[in-house]
Amino acid sequence: MSIPGLHLTQIGSGDFLLEPSRSLNICDRDKLIERIAARLLQARASRLYYDLSEQAIIDPVYYAWLNALAGTAIAINVRMVCIHMQPTAAFALAQFIHEIPAFETALDISGWQRTTQ
Amino acid sequence: MAQEKSSSASTKLTELLKLQVGSISETIEKEGRTIFGGSNNLLGTDEITDFCIEFLQLLVALLESRDPHNDGSPQFHALEMFFNSLSKQILVRGGRVEDLVRYIQFMQRTLIEALAHDKKNITVDDTRDALLFLSSTFNELILAVFQAYLDEKERTINAQEAELRETATPITEIWDGVLTLPIIGTLDSNRTMLVMEALLNRIAKEHASAVVMDLTGVKNIDSQVSHHLIQMVRAVQLMGSDAIITGIRPEIARALTSLNIDLSGVTTRASLSDGLKEAFRRMGIQVSHKAI
CATH class of the missing domain: 1.10.490 (Globin-like)
Structure with a gap:
């Protein structure tokens, strides 16, 4: 089942990697979130790694998309971890967020696994 | 003419x-x-x-x-x-x-x-x-x-x-994946931006898992500075690193409380050495005396 604008790959038992492509259209976020959640539920996923390496800037709209996706993931007992956040994106995001995001963050997959062990 | x-x-x-x-x-x-x-x-x-x-x-x-x-x-x-x-x-x-x-x-x-x-x-x-x-x-x-x-x-x-x-904010990799940032003097908006930019780039470059920010050299703090500090901690956490603040003087601690700064998501330790110990603990590193 392919979802337009992103690659969702199973990388281990219960672990999924989400790689957004340039064609990702977050205007239609509700439909996208439903399809991602369906895929995660189907595979009994427990973790979703969201790769932000191609995202140089995170603006309020993109942040809202990440938060909504993380919120849905939590609802189906999946932890969403954003990885590879760029310094420019972290810099911009830190300027406008006032609450703790719904998603977790890690340098990369191995870094997150190390800290949770 | x-x-x-x-x-x-x-x-x-x-x-x-x-x-x-x-x-x-x-x-x-x-x-x-x-x-x-x-x-x-x-x-x-x-x-x-x-x-x-x-x-x-x-x-x-x-x-x-x-x-x-x-x-x-x-x-x-x-x-x-x-x-x-x-x-x-x-x-x-x-x-x-x-x-x-x-x-x-x-x-x-x-x-x-x-x-x-x-x-x-x-x-x-x-x-x-x-x-x-x-x-x-x-x-x-x-x-x-x-x-x-x-x-x-x-x-x-x-x-x-x-x-x-460059010399006022030396970011040092004190251990593999552990950065220290001693902050001395006043943190204004301009300086915070520069420090934050340098720190985030360094985290990405060194793949740092933890950053220990030492405030021993900060003499006073106001609402704007504390806001900058929290922004810096938040940015470090967003990158996926642990941020640990050390060396908060009693007057700074009191000022932070009276300014209603929420430090609930921030790890603090009394001294730089305690901060380093915490960073090592999180990374599963144990430093001990050599048995004689």
């Missing part, structure tokens, strides 16, 4: 210059050696000779141009650039702008004095026009020197500021 007059004056001045080029060159060279050469050691003898010759060549080229009074002409620009680079050369070697300006005034005086050697062939009008030409030209050249001086000063100040920024 005025154009014709000034053209006649510049022709006379050119002739005079060509006739007396040897003595003029000798006089300005001698003064140049006194000001820039010898024990002052700003320019070598050959350099002084060269720049005197070049100056006279450029001045003759300007006088022979279509309109010597036009300060937008290529000849005038060449003369300006000559003084601009000469002043930069002298200033970089530790010379003073005052000496250079006095030397340019000496050059002007030498040229005016040269006019007196040919009293018979120069009319009062020619003399007046030549004086006007020399004073306006040399004024522009002095301005070029001051511009070069200001550029050089600005460049030095910028370099010093950059160096100060």
Whole structure:
């Protein structure tokens, strides 16, 4: 089942990697979130790694998309971890967020696994 | 009519210059050696000779141009650039702008004095026009020197500021994946941005798992600074690293509380060593005394 604008790959038992492509259209976020959640539920996923390496800037709209996706993931007992956040994106995001995001963050997959062990 | 007059004056001045080029060159060279050469050691003898010759060549080229009074002409620009680079050369070697300006005034005086050697062939009008030409030209050249001086000063100040920024916030990788950032002095918006940018880039470069920010050197804190601090911690956490704040003085702790700063998501430790221990603990590193 392919979802337009992103690659969702199973990388281990219960672990999924989400790689957004340039064609990702977050205007239609509700439909996208439903399809991602369906895929995660189907595979009994427990973790979703969201790769932000191609995202140089995170603006309020993109942040809202990440938060909504993380919120849905939590609802189906999946932890969403954003990885590879760029310094420019972290810099911009830190300027406008006032609450703790719904998603977790890690340098990369191995870094997150190390800290949770 | 005025154009014709000034053209006649510049022709006379050119002739005079060509006739007396040897003595003029000798006089300005001698003064140049006194000001820039010898024990002052700003320019070598050959350099002084060269720049005197070049100056006279450029001045003759300007006088022979279509309109010597036009300060937008290529000849005038060449003369300006000559003084601009000469002043930069002298200033970089530790010379003073005052000496250079006095030397340019000496050059002007030498040229005016040269006019007196040919009293018979120069009319009062020619003399007046030549004086006007020399004073306006040399004024522009002095301005070029001051511009070069200001550029050089600005460049030095910028370099010093950059160096100060670099040394004021040394980000050190104290262990594999552990960065320390001692913050000393006041954190204003500008400095926070620079520190944050440097820190985030360093986290990405070193793949740092933990950052220990030591505030022992921060004497006081206000609402804006504490806000910046929280922003910095948040950005580090968003990158996926652990942020640990250490060395918060009692007065800073009290100030943070009264400013209603929420430190619930921030790990704090009393001292830098405690902060490092916490970072090591999180990374599963154990540092112990060697058994004897």
